[in-house]
Amino acid sequence: MPASDQQSSDSSPNRTPTPQKRRGYAPRPIIAYPKALWDEWDDPEDFASALGLHMRRHKDTGYGLRRAVCGRDDKVETTTFTAWRRGDKAPRSATSFRILAALERRWRLPPGYFRDKLHHPGRMITSEALIPLPEPERRRMAWHLPDDFALLPEAKREEILAWVKSVIITGATDYRRYQAAAMKQRFAVQFTATGTVRPGSGKYWPDDGRTRPVAAPPALDAEAADLVEFKCATLTSRGRQRAGVWGPDTADQTMEHLGLMLGALVASPDGEVEGFGVDLANITFGLLAFPTVWDWYLGWREKRRGFFTQWESEMLTLGAALCRRETGWLRQTPSLAERLTPIEGLITAADVAAAKADWDAVCDEQHRHALIRAKEIGRVSRVHRDPFEPVLPILEADSPVGEYRKITEEVLRYRPDRRRHPISAAESTRAFLMLRLGLHLGLRQKNLRQLLFKPKGWPATPERQLEALKRGELRWSARDSGWEVLIPAAAFKNAGSTYFRKNPFKLVLPDLGGLYAEIEQYIATDRAVLLRGAPDPSVFFVKTMSSRSREAAYDQNTFYEAWRVTIQRYGIYNPYTGRGAIEGLLPHGPHNVRDVLATHVLKQTGSYEQASYAIQDTPDTIAEHYGRFLPQDKAAMAAGVLNKVWAA
Template sequence: MTTKRSAVIPRKISSFCQVRIAHCLQPTEVEALRLYLLRIYSEEELPPRIGAGINWYIVGKLCNIAPEYLIHYSKDIRPIFDLLIRELKRRPKSSKETSRTGELAANPPVNKPRRPLKSAVSPIIVETWDYEFSPRNKPGKKAQPIIEFPEALWTDWQDQDTLHDALRLHMDRHGDTVWQLSRAVVKSKETFSLTTLKSWLSAKKAPRSLDSMRILERIERRYRLPSGYFKAKIPHPSRGAYGHQVVDILPSERRRLAWHLPDDFESRSAHEQEEILSWVRKVIVTGSTDYRRYQAVASKQHYAIRFSNIHDRRPTLGAINDGLISEIGDPDLASSVRVAPIHLQAEMKELLRFKTSTLATFGYQRNGLWGNETADQKIEHLGLMFGALAASPQCAVRGLGVPVKSLTFALLVFPSVWDWYLQWREQRRGFYTAWEVDMLRVALAFTRHDTGWIRQTPSLSKALRPIEGVVSIDEIQTVRANWDAACDICHKHCTGRVKEINKVARVHRDPFEPILPILEAPSPVGEYRKITDEIIRLLPDEKRYPRSAAESIRSFLMIRLGRVDKEGFQIT
């Protein structure tokens, strides 16, 4: 009995090899595998198996293909083997098999005792190719040896702008496939995936990690290209590489440091690594100016008095009573959790009602209103002043130590309170600024004749308590006896302080600090041109990163559009 074979399966085998396997193996290897598949189909022979899988070692030996290639691309090659297995199992048995089956039925074999089953099936590991196979060798060639510096097939070539085009160009010039290049540049113990290299060639991904940068350097060395050739073609070159093994730092700081660390950071000595980290933190991340150092320290000290439920826009922070404050042993912690007492919050609400309501309260006069932003700013500034008065002298803030229950807006009519606060600000920062002038002008507005809120609210004096070294009982009685005279004295005193501080006030942050190296250069315009050149060099790919590319173009135009003169803009 003969079986009529269909011509569909051979066509499927040939098409599959041309379309699905051609990118995995060499052309001679693809042809050898195709002939092998056609042979086992024509001879109705199942492929060699290991359990439920294909024995790629035997297939590789029969086709003269390195089994490592077949195992690596097994996902691409396995479907055609599954098709053959299904087709061969569906076909009726041949006459040879039928006659053999009849012989077995006529002469049944003698039952032999079964061998005991093994407890576990050990994997088959083929270490050498010393074993012999009976089938004949098929045409094909063995895996090519790894050549460290392959010769270029042609020397005249046109450089490509993108990474994937340039990588594909030089692979073709040196006759490398993806698999051959991976074998040549990836070391045995490294975990660099072959699919990553494929994603670079297809422009789906771009190198970002330090491991990827090292692979690019090896490819450059293999093809004898200039150092940094491929790195300069990365779609977003301004991004910092990730993967630095810097211990004992938070991920947020690691992201800020990544752009400024060299690619060979891990290979440097511990002393050099510490020196690099120290320099980057001091000069770039934190800054090296006196103000930046002051700001870094001051931002960690929270001492302001917080006002809760002042108006609906502000979140509720919750009140903390004096008993809780007294239970905190650490002065630094005590100064960081203080909330305004009830009477001080009531005074603040009255002040905000006076300065923000559409109509002035009956019996009061005022000059100007506060908007929402101004009101928030004044709440914050007054909270800082009251917080400094209430902070413990033993904590890092070095406050005055006034009990929270003794804080009141009536203290602002005493010149001694303002002098202590001004001196405290100078000692804390090292000099006076316009900030102290603004606070003094708040005191002038509060005590101004006819329209000052404190002057028109003498009932504030009822909450006054003596403060050792600043406000005595006699001074409190004098202020209560003649509130207007006390406001006049405070107004006159603060007016003089404004004039004195204006003469010595300094800018606490130089607005030209970021561009000082440019302004101090012999040719500032030439330095600006270097900035534009750097922007163009690091310009991201507009197709993959449109927003980043637009931001870079905007920065470029802002610098290149020169000075403004009477004629308008001029290109410099």
């Protein structure tokens, strides 16, 4: 047959192709639970060494593990196991954590064995598709979700998200829900005198409901500045008298409360705030001299919250003080009457004329009215925020301080490796020291966040200088061979208390639970890591600086939020992740530590006097505000003494 015919015959479509034999070794069969080559081993501390050890124990390879534990849709290569084993990479995705769980089942290891050995065991993974929220909120939520969140049924995912939002994010109490809703409605008038004007605050309200903060117009801002100067200046201006002086914090808080009152008057009645709708140009502090204005505001507050609290009573006391004879700022500023204009439904033209004719008479009437209303509200006011509620599981324990200590241990348990995650590790150390110093010192938030420091070997700041700064200092005491905290009495809110008698607060911290090592590590490296080259404010606790940060020192709000985040992450027991130290705990700030300390001493000693020593206060204050010493606690303490007779 010719070659051309033979070629045509071989390429005929009717010819069946001969199957080619596959080269190489046949793949090994997949064994779900391979037998270990040896049963005893020295457990490594790090993830890479542990993975390599168990791969050798079970004679596994990266290729074999990919076939055995990875699903079809898992985008995991054979080289991934090699990179993990060498320590070049670490598991970070939800898929990776599912594979780790499968490896633990395959090699019969305890659940979470590999997760606990990771450099950053607290890192959480989330998905925008599963949680359609803005990135910051999604990041906060993701910390509290289980590793297998993406694999759970939709109903279960919704259950978890609802629990996290209710218990961890908002706090689950009636007050916290009210506060979270109220904070979304930002309507206050802001003043430059106390630095409350925020970037982006417009001079005038928009027409869409008027529900965002506004900077006070020049005339109103000048009135606010005069009030702050009157109450904060070292000496009053000639011809004026006052009773009491405001400190910076008191001035900020009082002006914020007055800004809320004026903002409610300006807010649109058709918006969410349901304000009065006064034109901003007609707002003046002179309105505070009229009982009708205060009555409208009280009714607005009651409708908004549902009942009166002590807050309204304190505002009325402030209003009365402003109109008091001889010392009231409103009383001594009759020029405010010139800015008054009639406001329909609030003040009439006759009211304005009367104020211009006899300002003292108007102030007298308002002073009497405010005191009467304060007494009336005092009789019906209710407690909206139970200060003990967030920490109730701790206060009910036999050792409240020992219970709170579990949170600090949880922080260290999940602290990542400094070599791979220096910033996160530094933040964990800072959180640990915040809680530990709070438990040892019992300070108010202001004194703790403004605490200065001197490294070991540096000369301490003279007490006179600290008194002028109204701040305390953490420094090394060569005499006591320990870290000492010294705070002058002038730095405390209750500086005139019998606790101090003009003497400073001084305490040498105990070297317990690794406290000294953590302090020295924080000063030596972690603090600088958090500052990231920013100007040093000289305070012990500093924020994590970023390109958007303005200053490294904490203020009242940011320090509270830092403490609260620590409690959310490490304090509240999460049944869906198994993380968190205390079941039933709710988010709270640093002030609750004072409740914990006072209650602990009361349960141990039964003495309000000794409990007051723990938080630099008086026995009466402990009994009224801080100590939770119930009848059953008192009965149990007495029974413990009496029962010794029968045990003899």
